Amino acid sequence: STNNIITCTAAVAWEPSKDLQLETIQVLPPGPDEVRMKVDFTGVCHTDAYTLAGHDSEGKFPSILGHEGAGVVESVGDGVTDVKPGDHVIPLYTAECKECKFCKSGRTNLCQRVRATQGQGVMPDGTVRFKCRGQDVYHFMGCSTFSQYTVVSKHSVVAVDKSAPAEKSCLLGCGITTGYGAATKQSHIKGANVAIFGVGCVGLAAVQGAKAAGAARIIAVDTNNKKKEFADKHGATDFINPLEIHDKTIQQHLVEITDGGLDYTFDCTGNVGVMRSALEACHKGWGESIIIGVAAAGKEISTRPFQLVTGRVWKGSAFGGVKGRSELPGIVLDYLNKKLDVDSFHTHSRSLAEINEAFHDMHGDVLYVDL
Ligand code: NAD
Ligand code: AHE
Numbered sequence: 033s034t035n036n037i038i039t040c041t042a043a044v045a046w047e048p049s050k051d052l053q054l055e056t057i058q059v060l061p062p063g064p065d066e067v068r069m070k071v072d073f074t075g076v077c078h079t080d081a082y083t084l085a086g087h088d089s090e091g092k093f094p095s096i097l098g099h100e101g102a103g104v105v106e107s108v109g110d111g112v113t114d115v116k117p118g119d120h121v122i123p124l125y126t127a128e129c130k131e132c133k134f135c136k137s138g139r140t141n142l143c144q145r146v147r148a149t150q151g152q153g154v155m156p157d158g159t160v161r162f163k164c165r166g167q168d169v170y171h172f173m174g175c176s177t178f179s180q181y182t183v184v185s186k187h188s189v190v191a192v193d194k195s196a197p198a199e200k201s202c203l204l205g206c207g208i209t210t211g212y213g214a215a216t217k218q219s220h221i222k223g224a225n226v227a228i229f230g231v232g233c234v235g236l237a238a239v240q241g242a243k244a245a246g247a248a249r250i251i252a253v254d255t256n257n258k259k260k261e262f263a264d265k266h267g268a269t270d271f272i273n274p275l276e277i278h279d280k281t282i283q284q285h286l287v288e289i290t291d292g293g294l295d296y297t298f299d300c301t302g303n304v305g306v307m308r309s310a311l312e313a314c315h316k317g318w319g320e321s322i323i324i325g326v327a328a329a330g331k332e333i334s335t336r337p338f339q340l341v342t343g344r345v346w347k348g349s350a351f352g353g354v355k356g357r358s359e360l361p362g363i364v365l366d367y368l369n370k371k372l373d374v375d376s377f378h379t380h381s382r383s384l385a386e387i388n389e390a391f392h393d394m395h396g397d398v399l400y401v402d403l
């Protein structure tokens with residue numbers, strides 16, 4: 033273990049709805065069961081924007097946001113055996129301790145070992161590893177990748193193949209794994225009819241997952257016609273713009289063209305109206321709808337209970353249901369073996385100094401439509 037403090041640059045979120053501020057910060061050494069890593073690349077995700085906008089009930093300020101990163105272990109604290117300095121790693125906002133009730137259940141990826149402190153923006157011992165201008169700065173989602181160096185719990189990081197380029201593999205820290213995992217984890221998706229609502233990063237990855245898992249029909253639903261080209265490329269068999277469906281709802285249309293509805297639907301928009309459509313587009317008796325999108329604060333979902341009484345299932349998934357330490361290295365190998373396309377998701381590059389522009393890049397091509 034090491035005792036040195038690292039001085040480096042980070043983008044600090046001082047308060048909600050303000051641009052991130054580039055700052056010189058101090059990163060304290062990793063404590064027991066902690067890992068300090070150099071962050072080489074990070075993605076920006078809508079969830080970072082959501083928290084920065086003040087919509088996250090767990091949002092803390094000042095903090096260092098970012099949770100879709102990749103880099104190299106710099107040093108480790110006592111008790112860390114699974115990663116060592118020099119390892120190429122991806123931090124995990126969904127930790128995996130392999131020991132808690134959740135990890136041992138075999139029924140969920142939602143490890144709870146560090147989840148309570150993670151939500152409070154602190155390390156498991158209740159303190160922070162970031163200082164800026166003499167002040168404590170909070171962690172975010174157990175990752176804080178908008179910094180040149182960060183400290184994470186040993187349960188919240190996994191070593192991956194060194195040959196994976198970090199500017200691509202960082203995207204496996206959230207968006208791509210979320211969509212790909214959510215689709216591939218559905219046990220009866222082979223031969224199934226599937227609809228994916230919203231084909232941005234998460235939705236396109238779900239299209240890829242559905243194709244990899246052998247789904248029969250993969251219908252991409254998006255209000256932005258520019259997304260058709262991407263949906264086709266990733267394996268969608270159909271593209272439907274709900275704004276071009278007249279005299280009936282999108283769910284009625286989908287039920288009509290699929291002989292009674294979809295076996296699986298996925299919400300990848302975060303829009304609660306879309307979530308309802310996705311549920312109601314499911315086949316009576318067995319269709320399952322999986323919520324992936326993060327809805328704005330205060331929003332609630334609704335449908336007639338009859339929809340569930342008659343066998344449709346409403347569920348959701350975080351990080352694609354993927355157990356990070358056990359399963360992410362294999363997904364990185366899927367990428368390296370060209371089973372999973374990650375490269376085409378890398379559309380823009382920015383330096384850390386341009387991080388606010390990166391948020392604008394992310395919002396640039398999005399057309400949010402409340403139907
Ligand atoms: P994105 O902006 O890239 O994609 C959203 C897509 O939805 C866009 O193509 C947009 O045109 C489309 N859309 C908007 N309104 C629509 C409507 N009414 N009907 C159909 N399509 C519509 O976003 P993303 O990065 O793919 O993320 C999607 C959501 O997933 C976000 O809410 C994000 O916060 C969430 N997310 C959740 C998890 C998780 O673990 N559950 C992980 C990552 C991201
Ligand atoms: N903190 C928010 C909830 C945000 C949320 O749902 N986060 C997703 C990941 S989004 C990744 O871009 C998630 O993993 N949720 C499960 C969990 O344990 O946080 C709130 O409403 O408080």
Ligand code: ZN
Nearest residue numbers: 077079206207
């Ligand atoms: Zn994310």
